[in-house]
Amino acid sequence: MLSIENVTKTYRGRACSLPVLTRVNQEVRRGELCALTGASGSRKTTLMNLIGLLDQPDEGTIRLDGTDTAALRDDATAALRNRLFGFVFQAFHLLPRLSARDNVALPLLYRGMGKVERRALAATALERVGLAARAGHHPEEMSGGQRQRVAVARAIVGNPPLLLADEPTGNLDSQAADDIMALFLTLNGEHGVTVVIVTHDPTIAARCPRRIVMRAGRVRDDNRGALRDAVCLL
Numbered sequence: 001m002l003s004i005e006n007v008t009k010t011y012r013g014r015a016c017s018l019p020v021l022t023r024v025n026q027e028v029r030r031g032e033l034c035a036l037t038g039a040s041g042s043r044k045t046t047l048m049n050l051i052g053l054l055d056q057p058d059e060g061t062i063r064l065d066g067t068d069t070a071a072l073r074d075d076a077t078a079a080l081r082n083r084l085f086g087f088v089f090q091a092f093h094l095l096p097r098l099s100a101r102d103n104v105a106l107p108l109l110y111r112g113m114g115k116v117e118r119r120a121l122a123a124t125a126l127e128r129v130g131l132a133a134r135a136g137h138h139p140e141e142m143s144g145g146q147r148q149r150v151a152v153a154r155a156i157v158g159n160p161p162l163l164l165a166d167e168p169t170g171n172l173d174s175q176a177a178d179d180i181m182a183l184f185l186t187l188n189g190e191h192g193v194t195v196v197i198v199t200h201d202p203t204i205a206a207r208c209p210r211r212i213v214m215r216a217g218r219v220r221d222d223n224r225g226a227l228r229d230a231v232c233l234l
C-alpha cells in the first residue's frame with residue numbers, strides 16, 4: 001500500500017539548514033492499523049506530510065500502491081491524494097461557516113461530484129460516526145469530540161483506502177478520545193481501511209497492533225505488527 005525508501009529531508013532556512021529525516025525506510029501494508037509515536041519534535045508530522053503528499057522528500061522514494069509519487073505532476077498528485085487519503089488533524093480543521101454536512105461533503109466537491117450525490121454520501125458518513133442528527137449544525141455548536149467525529153466523517157466520505165491521523169485525540173478528553181479510537185478500530189476491522197495514527201497517548205498506541213517509534217528523524221523501533229494477534233484477543 002505504502003512504501004518509503006531511503007527518504008531524507010532537510011528544511012533549508014536562510015541562515016542554516018536543519019536535517020529532519022534521515023534515510024527512513026518503512027512499509028505499511030494494506031489493512032494495517034499503525035501507531036506512529038515518538039517525542040515531540042521527532043518528525044512524526046514531517047513524515048506524515050510526506051506520506052500524505054503534502055510535502056516532498058529531498059531524496060528517496062515514496063510509493064503508493066506501487067506508484068512512484070515523485071514522477072507525478074501536480075494535478076495527478078492532487079487527484080491521487082484525494083482518492084487515496086482521508087486526513088484527520090488534531091485541530092479538526094473544519095470550516096466554521098459550513099454545516100457539518102457541507103464540511104463532510106467538501107472532498108467530494110473537489111472530485112467534481114454533483115450536489116445530490118455529495119449530500120447523500122455526506123449523510124451516510126455522518127451516520128457512520130453517529131452524528132446523523134447533527135448534519136445541519138455548525139462546528140461552533142458542537143463539542144470537541146463531535147467536531148472530531150465530523151472530521152472523521154469528512155475523511156471517510158470518499159471511501160479512501162488509507163486514513164492518516166495526526167494526533168486526532170490530542171485536544172479531546174479521554175471519553176471522546178475513546179470514541180474516536182473506536183471509530184478507527186471499526187473502520188480498520190470492518191471496512192479494511194488502512195490507518196496510520198500519530199499519537200502521544202499510550203492507551204491509543206496500545207490499541208494499535210503495529211507501533212512505529214521515531215526519534216530525531218529516524219525510525220527507532222517497529223514491532224511490524226507482531227502484536228496483532230495478541231491485541232485482537234483482548
Ligand SMILES: Nc1ncnc2c1ncn2[C@@H]1O[C@H](COP(=O)(O)OP(=O)(O)OP(=O)(O)O)[C@@H](O)[C@H]1O
Pocket residue numbers: 011012018020038039040041042043044045046047
Ligand atoms: N517548515 C519547516 N521549516 C523548518 N523547520 C521545520 C518546519 N516544519 C517543522 N520543522 C522543524 O522540524 C522538526 C520536527 O517537526 P515535526 O513537526 O515533524 O515533529 P513532531 O514529531 O510532529 O512533533 P510534535 O509531537 O510536537 O507534533 C521541529 O524541530 C520543527 O521545528
Ligand SMILES: [Mg+2]
Pocket residue numbers: 044045046166
Ligand atoms: Mg506533530
